[in-house]
Amino acid sequence: MTAATVHPPRVLGADVLRVEGLRKSFGGPDVLGGVDLVLREHEVVCLIGASGSGKSTLLRCIDLLEPIDEGRIVIEGEEITGPGVDVDRIRRRIGIVFQAFNLFPHMSVLENVTLAPRQVLRRPRAAAVAEADELLTRFGLADKRDDYPDRLSGGQQQRVAIVRALAMAPDVLLLDEITSALDPELIAEVLNVVRELAAGGMTMIIATHEMGFAREIADRVCFLDRGVILEEGPPEVIFRSPREPRTQQFLQRIIEAGRLQA
Amino acid sequence: MSHQVTAKTRPRSRGRRDGVRATLVAAVSTIVVFGALAAVVVNSPGWPAVQVSFLNGKVFLDSLPAIVRAFGVNVQLFLVAEALILVWALVVAVARSLPGPAFFPLRFLGTIYVDVFRALPGLLVIYILGFGIPGLGLPGVPIEPFFWAIVALVLLYGAYVSEVYRAGIESIHPSQEAAARALGLSRWQSLRFVIVPQAVRRVIPPLLNDFIGLQKDTVLVSYIGVVEIFRQSFIKQAGSFNFTPYLATALVFILVTLPLARLTDWLVARDRRRQARGAAL
Numbered sequence: 369m370t371a372a373t374v375h376p377p378r379v380l381g382a383d384v385l386r387v388e389g390l391r392k393s394f395g396g397p398d399v400l401g402g403v404d405l406v407l408r409e410h411e412v413v414c415l416i417g418a419s420g421s422g423k424s425t426l427l428r429c430i431d432l433l434e435p436i437d438e439g440r441i442v443i444e445g446e447e448i449t450g451p452g453v454d455v456d457r458i459r460r461r462i463g464i465v466f467q468a469f470n471l472f473p474h475m476s477v478l479e480n481v482t483l484a485p486r487q488v489l490r491r492p493r494a495a496a497v498a499e500a501d502e503l504l505t506r507f508g509l510a511d512k513r514d515d516y517p518d519r520l521s522g523g524q525q526q527r528v529a530i531v532r533a534l535a536m537a538p539d540v541l542l543l544d545e546i547t548s549a550l551d552p553e554l555i556a557e558v559l560n561v562v563r564e565l566a567a568g569g570m571t572m573i574i575a576t577h578e579m580g581f582a583r584e585i586a587d588r589v590c591f592l593d594r595g596v597i598l599e600e601g602p603p604e605v606i607f608r609s610p611r612e613p614r615t616q617q618f619l620q621r622i623i624e625a626g627r628l629q630a
Numbered sequence: 631m632s633h634q635v636t637a638k639t640r641p642r643s644r645g646r647r648d649g650v651r652a653t654l655v656a657a658v659s660t661i662v663v664f665g666a667l668a669a670v671v672v673n674s675p676g677w678p679a680v681q682v683s684f685l686n687g688k689v690f691l692d693s694l695p696a697i698v699r700a701f702g703v704n705v706q707l708f709l710v711a712e713a714l715i716l717v718w719a720l721v722v723a724v725a726r727s728l729p730g731p732a733f734f735p736l737r738f739l740g741t742i743y744v745d746v747f748r749a750l751p752g753l754l755v756i757y758i759l760g761f762g763i764p765g766l767g768l769p770g771v772p773i774e775p776f777f778w779a780i781v782a783l784v785l786l787y788g789a790y791v792s793e794v795y796r797a798g799i800e801s802i803h804p805s806q807e808a809a810a811r812a813l814g815l816s817r818w819q820s821l822r823f824v825i826v827p828q829a830v831r832r833v834i835p836p837l838l839n840d841f842i843g844l845q846k847d848t849v850l851v852s853y854i855g856v857v858e859i860f861r862q863s864f865i866k867q868a869g870s871f872n873f874t875p876y877l878a879t880a881l882v883f884i885l886v887t888l889p890l891a892r893l894t895d896w897l898v899a900r901d902r903r904r905q906a907r908g909a910a911l
Binding site for chain 1: 814828
């Protein structure tokens with residue numbers, strides 16, 4: 369893995385997502401202790417940090433899968449954390465892909481992908497199928513469209529999960545450690561999909577342990593530690609000369625584990 | 631199975647010999663056990679009298695056609711009740727699975743219903759519905775025993791089957807609902823398209839088990855005057871002063887239950903194999 373694969377700078381648009389003073393606890397100490405984060409259109413932000421630092425919880429809060437205790441989340445000017453918000457309508461604009469794929473095991477690949485467009489967006493069947501076929505072809509899954517998830521490899525399942533999220537044409541895509549449950553030889557095919565999405569201008573927040581990938585793809589890297597963003601900046605700054613001692617420690621351990629080249 | 635395990639670690643001929651010996655031991659012990667049982671029964675002081683009143687070949691052949699014909703009523707009861715139970719129990723299970731304070735009255739009603747109808751002896755419910763409600767003499771309310779027999783069986787078995795469904799719904803991992811909700815599906819759509827279809831597949835073996843019970847309990851409605859197989863065998867017994875018709879009835883039930891029991895076992899075994907493979911279905 370070479371460090372010189374940094375992409376050309378992306379042209380970022382307006383603010384898409386703003387997280388302000390987000391606090392969240394599951395009854396005990398704060399899992400998120402006041403997070404501020406701004407995401408601009410076409411931007412790719414990578415969340416790094418140890419397990420339990422709050423990366424997944426932050427993504428789940430943004431998708432309103434967890435109720436938040438304090439703070440606000442604003443998407444395209446609309447506060448989505450206020451009372452009386454139609455969460456189903458908000459979630460159409462945010463896609464999320466989970467570590468464990470969470471495909472629907474009783475549905476074929478095509479049914480997994482077309483379920484939400486048909487039931488939520490009320491797309492006619494033929495149109496939903498045509499759009500799904502286009503996405504599946506684009507990501508090399510056309511021959512799997514009629515298979516059930518248990519016939520697919522982990523990498524294929526995760527690519528289907530990404531396509532399922534994309535079928536809703538979300539404004540923002542959240543990727544929650546999507547390669548952590550995969551065998552090492554299957555990681556590349558999933559990361560390639562994310563690279564293609566980034567190149568296509570998809571706005572994304574990516575929680576990941578793949579530091580080389582984060583360095584390569586991110587416009588901005590946020591280091592989470594004990595529920596707060598301790599340090600953030602362009603990847604070349606965070607990975608070359610981190611300011612905070614805890615960031616330095618974390619990266620040092622990653623390098624010692626052979627997961628990142630110094 | 632232990633002989634198969636050891637067979638792998640030993641020379642082949644020795645393993646085969648072990649297998650033959652196991653079969654032989656099983657055969658001999660079966661013959662000894664059943665032989666002893668038969669000897670006890672046949673040598674009991676009342677055997678000659680029992681033989682005459684329960685094992686009369688002529689009465690058996692005479693009563694069989696009427697009994698088999700009457701069994702058609704049980705089959706009707708069973709099929710109609712089963713179809714209704716499958717729908718009704720799912721409604722109850724879903725009502726009890728709806729989250730949030732707004733649905734509390736539905737959950738509460740569902741819980742009361744399930745508690746009450748699991749507590750009551752079946753015969754009691756059949757009596758109360760079959761005699762009590764027609765007895766009210768309300769205009770427009772059916773008085774046919776067959777109708778109330780169906781209602782009683784649906785209410786009784788619906789309580790059990792709704793618990794089977796509910797166990798199935800709760801066995802679906804929360805990540806499935808999270809995935810559905812994250813795609814923008816409403817709570818109801820998640821239940822309908824994601825949770826319930828998986829839950830139903832998972833509970834088919836225990837459902838079949840309950841339906842074996844239902845098949846047998848159709849005889850209970852004979853007590854409110856439905857002439858079905860049990861009532862018919864009683865009529866035949868009373869006419870011949872011989873209990874052989876009951877034996878014929880027992881035989882009919884065994885013959886129709888066996889395939890269902892084997893199917894249930896086969897489905898359970900298939901599920902176990904699938905789980906061992908790690909497939910989510």
